[in-house]
Every structure is written in structure tokens, then in C-alpha cells.
Amino acid sequence: MPRLHRAAWSCLGVALVLAVAGTSLVLARPAMAATVSKPLRTMIADLPVASEVRTGYNRDLFPHWIDADGDGCNTRYEVLIAESTTTPTIGSGCSLSGGRWFSYYDGATWTAPADVDIDHFVPLAEAWDSGARNWTTAQRQSYANDLGDSRSLAAVTDNVNQSKGDQDPAEWMPSVSSVHCRYLGEWAAVKTRWGLTVDSAEKSSLTSRAASCSNVTITVQTVLGGGGGGGTTPPPSGCGGTNGTNVTVPDTGAVVSSTITVSGCSRPASASSTVEVHIVHTYRGDLVVTLVAPDGSAYTLKASSSSDSAANVNATYSVNLSTETAGGGWQLRVQDVFSGDTGYLDTWTLAV
Incomplete structure (x- = not known):
């Protein structure tokens, strides 16, 4: 900058x-x-459980995409540039050409930015249900444009992102089974980072699925909530x-x-x-x-x-x-x- x-x-x-x-x-x-470091299963166990509340949700309550650093590239394009496997050429208006992107959800590779969505890893509606309804607009904007942790936003195949919608891991998982443990860890990390809760079905699914994963240590810097329990x-x-x-x-x-x-x-x-x-x-x-x-x-x-x-x-x-x-x-x-x-x-x- x-x-x-x-x-x-x-x-x-x-x-x-x-x-x-x-x-x-x-x-x-x-x-x-806080900077929180916990084994996967401990981080999941420490996620606080609460009922989800959808009342009042509107996607516009999470302002995005913004150009936080004023360089002409908004958050969507910043993620595309950061997650490219072949670095694109950046043209006027932050137009991108010559890049390649790998979508780990489905194992697909794309060369056209239009084929790639930027997934809010924990969807905006899910975040609202899990605590973001109590945040200020400034906090929700920060969440929706979080470039401070690479797990918060993911460049993935557009129709795969659309099929995921606002579903949590009890309802949707990537089609590539070999990335399920990574997905669970990133879900737990984002929820911990932002002090978000989980509902009982979500907690049960995370816990049961993580039982067959390597209990790797996950490190995350929290923004809200002080560490997600414990x-x-x-x-x-x-x-x-x-x-x-x-x-x-x-x-x-x-x-x-x-x-x-x-x-x-x-x-x-x-x-x-x-x-x-x-x-x-x-x-x-x-x-x-x-x-x-x-x-x-x-x-x-x-x-x-x-x-x-x-x-x-x-x-x-x-x-x-x-x-x-x-x-x-x-x-x-x-x-x-x-x-x-x-x-x-x-x-x-x-x-x-």
C-alpha cells in the first residue's frame, strides 16, 4: 500500500x-x-451453542464489496488476485486476464473470473443467524470484506457456491470428500474468529465429522468474541x-x-x-x-x-x-x- x-x-x-x-x-x-491455537476437535467443542435467529436478515446489511485500500480493486478482485494459481494481469478498472483459479470445493480449474464466485465461507445469512444480527453495520461490513484471514473468503466455482447457499456443514459439504476435514477446520476457524455461535445440529455434525479427521492445531486471530469459548x-x-x-x-x-x-x-x-x-x-x-x-x-x-x-x-x-x-x-x-x-x-x- x-x-x-x-x-x-x-x-x-x-x-x-x-x-x-x-x-x-x-x-x-x-x-x-486473542490469538487462539487449539486442536481441531477442541476448537469445535468450544464453539458456543445457541438457537439461530433469521428475523430481520437482509443481505444489504452486510455492505460489500468495498475497495478498502483505494487501489481500484474491490474485495472480490483482491481475493481473485490473492487466490490465483496463475497470477492474472490487472487492467483498467481492475479487469483481470490470463489468470487461473482452482476451486477446492469441487476440484475444478477456471480461467475466466466470471466463472468464479467469492464465497463468504460462513455465509452472510448464517453469520446473521449466529450473532451478526447484534453487530453494528461497520462490523458487518468488516465481516463481509474480511481480508485479514484467508479462510474467511474463498474463490470457488460459481454454481457450487450457489448450491451451498446459506447452508452450514450439517446441510452441505463439498463434493470432494478429501477436503472435508479442511472445510471443517476453516468453518470452525471463521466462527471462532468472529465469535459466532453454532446451532445444535451444526455442532453435532461438526463434532461427528471431525472425529475421523487428523486433530491438527488451528490458529486464528479473533476479531470478536475473545476466542469462541474456553x-x-x-x-x-x-x-x-x-x-x-x-x-x-x-x-x-x-x-x-x-x-x-x-x-x-x-x-x-x-x-x-x-x-x-x-x-x-x-x-x-x-x-x-x-x-x-x-x-x-x-x-x-x-x-x-x-x-x-x-x-x-x-x-x-x-x-x-x-x-x-x-x-x-x-x-x-x-x-x-x-x-x-x-x-x-x-x-x-x-x-x-
């Missing part, structure tokens, strides 16, 4: 973050909700809140802040406090996000990364705040440490 003055801004970013944190900087854990105990209810007032994040290195005041909570904060953050920005790697406690102690939730070119921050961070008092004014501070783009803090939710 073309960016300006990365090295200089990186140094400035470190200096400004330290200035914000003072002498009380404490690194939060984990950096992007994680820390959530903080006690009643202490926290949400701030939904938009705050512009300027392209100047300036630190902006938003405050949640917690009242009526005299107890210590939890060792498993959570901070859910939604920021709209072209490059989330540009951003540093810090939680500041009422006493001024600072907890870095997200550091900058010049290699992260994905859009938006939609993440839930787990932070040990047991040395803090729950009550008082908590600040979320956001800083853009690279030049070229502005954005805004959409909403954030604190549970301490």
Missing part, C-alpha cells in the same frame, strides 16, 4: 503514545482480542457503558479521546475487563488505541503496524484492570500515526 513517511511517523507514534501513557503504561492482553470469565455486569458519539480521528498525529463515566461501582475493576472498539479508517494499521483509567494509568489496546493494510478496527480487547477502581471517568484515546487518511471513532463499549 502506498503510504507516506512511514519511518518518521513510526518514531513520532512511539513518542506520542509514551507521552499519553506517562510512566504508567501497561500493555493490555491480547493485542487484537476463555476468561467475563467481568461482573453493571459496571461500564457505551459511548456512541462519533469523534473524528485527524491525519495529524493528534490524540483524540472519548469518555465513559462509570458510576455506582466502588469495587475493583475486573481482571478480565473488556473494551469493544469500532473505528472507521482506511488503514487500521495506522492507529494506536489506548485505554486510560480514572487515575491516569494507560493500557495500550492496539499498536500501529505498517504491514496491516486492512480497513477499520472492529475488535474486543481483554484487559487486566484488577489494580484499578471500576468507578470514574475512563478515556479511549485514538491516534493516527501515519499520514494520508482520516477516520472516526464510531462507538466503544467498556465492561469493567
Whole structure:
């Protein structure tokens, strides 16, 4: 991605973050909700079970395809380019020619982009049923255009994708039986990444099918949900809140802040406090996000990364705040440490 003055801004970013944190900087854990590594059967076992709810679903509630990096190629074409077995030539308007694509669902190879669909591995309707109905539009857009994990979107034969529709593994599996274990692992990984639930029939099918698979370790970086089960105990209810007032994040290195005041909570904060953050920005790697406690102690939730070119921050961070008092004014501070783009803090939710 073309960016300006990365090295200089990186140094400035470190200096400004330290200035914000003072002498009380404490690194939060984990950096992007969690990096989860589990054997296949354990990851499936840890998927939470809940009834599916289709009420209110509309595909338009998941905006796609977007051109997150502004290079003229939207998410569909980014996946086509990334998953090509022969790299295509990219022409005007991101037209592709000379490429080849292998659809692992059915073992077919294609040379025309029109013959290839980009499958939302866990279909949009299935995601809605399994928890996405409770997300913000920004979160659903991030899900529908998730280039942060290669398992989220798959280039496959168009009519095979259409036959899959919105079905889960209890209802549909690829015709090539040798890829079934891969399919189960990728399904579990995407559901874990996005904190999605499974229904009882889905859980039963995943469990029974995985019993004959190699129990390989699957690693996934979660975006929502903190790891799909088996994680820390959530903080006690009643202490926290949400701030939904938009705050512009300027392209100047300036630190902006938003405050949640917690009242009526005299107890210590939890060792498993959570901070859910939604920021709209072209490059989330540009951003540093810090939680500041009422006493001024600072907890870095997200550091900058010049290699992260994905859009938006939609993440839930787990932070040990047991040395803090729950009550008082908590600040979320956001800083853009690279030049070229502005954005805004959409909403954030604190549970301490």
C-alpha cells in the first residue's frame, strides 16, 4: 500500500503514545482480542451453542464489496488476485486476464473470473443467524470484506457456491470428500474468529465429522468474541457503558479521546475487563488505541503496524484492570500515526 513517511511517523507514534501513557503504561492482553491455537476437535467443542435467529436478515446489511485500500480493486478482485494459481494481469478498472483459479470445493480449474464466485465461507445469512444480527453495520461490513484471514473468503466455482447457499456443514459439504476435514477446520476457524455461535445440529455434525479427521492445531486471530469459548470469565455486569458519539480521528498525529463515566461501582475493576472498539479508517494499521483509567494509568489496546493494510478496527480487547477502581471517568484515546487518511471513532463499549 502506498503510504507516506512511514519511518518518521513510526518514531513520532512511539513518542506520542509514551507521552499519553506517562510512566504508567501497561500493555493490555491480547493485542487484537486473542490469538487462539487449539486442536481441531477442541476448537469445535468450544464453539458456543445457541438457537439461530433469521428475523430481520437482509443481505444489504452486510455492505460489500468495498475497495478498502483505494487501489481500484474491490474485495472480490483482491481475493481473485490473492487466490490465483496463475497470477492474472490487472487492467483498467481492475479487469483481470490470463489468470487461473482452482476451486477446492469441487476440484475444478477456471480461467475466466466470471466463472468464479467469492464465497463468504460462513455465509452472510448464517453469520446473521449466529450473532451478526447484534453487530453494528461497520462490523458487518468488516465481516463481509474480511481480508485479514484467508479462510474467511474463498474463490470457488460459481454454481457450487450457489448450491451451498446459506447452508452450514450439517446441510452441505463439498463434493470432494478429501477436503472435508479442511472445510471443517476453516468453518470452525471463521466462527471462532468472529465469535459466532453454532446451532445444535451444526455442532453435532461438526463434532461427528471431525472425529475421523487428523486433530491438527488451528490458529486464528479473533476479531470478536475473545476466542469462541474456553476463555476468561467475563467481568461482573453493571459496571461500564457505551459511548456512541462519533469523534473524528485527524491525519495529524493528534490524540483524540472519548469518555465513559462509570458510576455506582466502588469495587475493583475486573481482571478480565473488556473494551469493544469500532473505528472507521482506511488503514487500521495506522492507529494506536489506548485505554486510560480514572487515575491516569494507560493500557495500550492496539499498536500501529505498517504491514496491516486492512480497513477499520472492529475488535474486543481483554484487559487486566484488577489494580484499578471500576468507578470514574475512563478515556479511549485514538491516534493516527501515519499520514494520508482520516477516520472516526464510531462507538466503544467498556465492561469493567
